[in-house]
Amino acid sequence: VAEAVTRAAQDQGYAVLLAAGGDEGLAGLEARRAEGIVAVAASAGANWRVPRCPAVVVGPAVEGCASVGPDLAQMADAATEHLAGLGHRRIALVIGQDYMPRGEQALEGYRRALARHGMRFQPRLVRAAAPGKAKAGRQDQARDTARALLAAPDWPSAVVVGGAGLALGMMGAMAAAGIACPAGVSIVALGDGDWAGQTSPALTAVAEPAQEIGAEAVRLLLDRLKDGTGPTARVLVPGALALRASTAPPAG
Secondary structure, eight states: OHHHHHHHHHHTTOOOOOOOSTHHHHHHHHHTTOSOEEEEGGGOOTTOOOOSSOEEEESSOOTTSEEEEEOHHHHHHHHHHHHHHTTOOOEEEEEOGGGGGGHHHHHHHHHHHHHHTTOOOOGGGEEEOOOOOSHHHHHHHHHHHHHHHHTSTTOOSEEEEESHHHHHHHHHHHHHTTOOTTTTOEEEEESOOGGGGGSSSOOEEEEOOHHHHHHHHHHHHHHHHHHTTOOOOEEEEOOEEEOOSSOOOOOO
């Protein structure tokens, strides 16, 4: 996103200053008389101070600022729609730690796609993965979540996973349980990465549109600069489905 913001701003003739450190970085930019600020989510916590100059937040909505982020409801809808279109009728949703604050949005899109295909929502097919910070913790997270889903006699034939790293871990956990992907279970990740096409099987994912988010953030900021203050709009940018090899029609 930072690269996209930099490119879009430079295309409009603006120089870009990069800073980190929350309020400390914000104060530094203000001291250097920045005309406007694009703040990433890590810099916009609950106690984040609204800058004196026009600002746009990339990530969560912040009162008093325009903001832009991925449309997670649309992303979950697209992932579930893809699986339902392949013929899956038991589709699970797993929300990883990175997506936990936006879990309700993912659930909204998931339920919307199920309803469109006449499938009943089953709460037991929705899981929130327990936190795991270290690599070993993330592996435990994937293993425990996979075990929970497989404990039911009618375990899902497909899973939408909030987080590409967790999705990869779940593929490994399913394989360790003797269930191949996609022959035994199809997996779609919310979120993508360059490495996703190099896994075995390559991971189908709905990518967060980083380039579009960065460009939209700059557009919102320039509108605020032009209008003096401008509207505190909230813009959600849809993701794009990247079809790879981790999804297939259900067996049988």
